Amino acid sequence: MKVLSAEQLSGADKETIRKQNITSEELMERAATLVFNEINQRLQGAPIPIKIFCGIGNNGGDGLVIARHLIQHGYHVTVYVVNYSDKRSEDFLANYEKLKVITNDWPHLIKEEDHFPEINTGDFVIDAMFGIGLNRPIEGWVAKLVKLINNSQAFILAVDMPSGLFSDKTPGKKAAVIEANYTLSFQSPKLVFFLPETMDYIGDLQVLDIGLDREYISKLISETFLIGKQEAVSLYIPRKKNSHKGDYGKVLIVGGSYGKIGSVLLTATAALKTGTGLCSLYIPECGYDIIQTGLPEAMLMTDTDKKMLTTYPKDFDADVVCFGMGVGTDEKSVQALKELLQANNDPVVIDADGLNILSNNKEFLKMLPKNSVLTPHPGELKRLIGAWEDDFQKLEKVKKFSKKYNVILVVKGAHTFTIDREYIYINDSGNPGMATAGSGDVLSGIITSLIGQGYEPVNAAVFGVYLHGLSGDITAEEIGYESLLAGDIARNMGKAVKALFERESMESK
Ligand SMILES: NC(=O)C1=CN([C@@H]2O[C@H](COP(=O)(O)OP(=O)(O)OC[C@H]3O[C@@H](n4cnc5c(N)ncnc54)[C@H](O)[C@@H]3O)[C@@H](O)[C@H]2O)[C@H](O)CC1
Ligand SMILES: [K+]
DSSP states (O other): OBOOOHHHHHHHHHHHHHHTTOOHHHHHHHHHHHHHHHHHHHHTTOOOEEEEEEOSSHHHHHHHHHHHHHHHTTOEEEEEEEOSOSOOOHHHHHHHHHHHHHOSSOOEEEOSGGGOOOOOTTOEEEEESOSTTOOSOOOHHHHHHHHHHHHTOOEEEEESSOTTOOSSSOOOTTOOOOOOSEEEEESSOOGGGGSTTTGGGTOEEEEEOOOOOHHHHHHSOOSEEEEOHHHHHHHOOOOOSSOOGGGGOEEEEEOOOTTOHHHHHHHHHHHHHTTOSEEEEEEOGGGHHHHHHHOTTSEEEEOSSSSSOOOOOTTOOOSEEEEOTTOOOOHHHHHHHHHHHHHOOSOEEEOTHHHHHHHHOGGGGGGSOTTOEEOOOHHHHHHHHOOOSSHHHHHHHHHHHHHHHTOEEEEOSSSOEEEETTEEEEEOOOOGGGOSTTHHHHHHHHHHHHHHTTOOHHHHHHHHHHHHHHHHHHHHHHHOSTTOOHHHHHHTHHHHHHHHTOHHHHHHO
């Protein structure tokens, strides 16, 4: 799904009005009615106090439409107009008049702190103060109102986006932003919904298709995509009936050191569980028995050093090499990575200490084969690209790095971002149970495996990240977040691939 900017959404809005020959008020009616339907479906007429806070622009207009439908369906509604300005939009005014026709209980005007209502724990608050039109931080008494709503413990539903969030920049740590429990957003999710600094404001997210012109949207050039099940399925390459193990990649995993052999074991298990035909490992000698016992399907070569990697098997012919998990950053192991980069022209996957070695030896970056995949967590990323001021600047820095070195970065987080030059792919699978030791080692194994099976590196990264999250979701469904182990993610890969093609799970994400 394309993640559109505020400008693109406004353009689609205008084009839809023109092509469908409707008024903007009709479009507002359509969008806000969908919000009403969602609320009605969940509340089922429950007599709980609903407090709707409307701004004076079109987001506020949506709030008025929602209010009208709720009142007409017998809900207990109080409407507040947060009168931060006198420049009411036309569609706001039209719906203000319509509301007056159906109720004697006119909206309460809030113009200062003295007008604030009481908000209680059991209230259902609808935030329709600001949407994509916010162009400066919320200040003064409006900011105080936002804090009052946040502190109320009421359930908060945000219309289009939580008020106080910008669609193209972060609001700053002290800014007044609605902390929603649920966000119903129109047509396209916004990039800020997925950034570490702002994702917590969103709560659960649902995107409503408000029927903006499909042709116009399909022609819009977007550089940002949300990857859900549908997108992931489209990347899948089916296995051929007439095939053998050589068709599914000869993978080489290079890593491990004394005390950290488990990491390569996880990576190799994940690679094989993702479908790798032949999996070999190159590890320090101390890991020999561990790997042979733990993963009899794998083949093994050992370094002459007992405890750490010192070299790279230059003559070994692999389709794809993965380097870094559990390696450490000893000078001798730096040499091993250097040898790998000198010997290899095909894309490689670099993770963990492999990334730290790159950060400590920036001259290696130019040696990375084109379209190699780097999989940093935030700490590793900072060492690689330097610190950033906010998440938007981080994205710009990562794009620049990706272009400069011709590599793909998998920036791991609650929503993992795969960045390929100017393109951003935001992952929508996964859960907090996956924040556990070895989870990243498994991800590297999955991506490496897919590259070995013939996926383009960027597709391997995007699809691999999605499958990793899906396997984590399936595992968490079975055993909960707390006891989820990285090894479980690897072992459940088969279930994840199968789930891609199951009907009911197609609808869930
Ligand atoms: N495009 C669509 O898909 C549809 C969008 N709808 C809804 O419309 C809003 C956007 O409405 P807009 O009038 O452009 O902006 P807002 O209501 O978000 O803001 C109102 C207005 O306020 C001014 N302003 C901005 N920042 C501040 C501030 N800090 N303090 C005071 N005033 C401020 C600014 O001039 C804004 O224009 C969208 O989110 C949807 O909810 C349609 O209803 C359906 C189609
Ligand atoms: K809002």
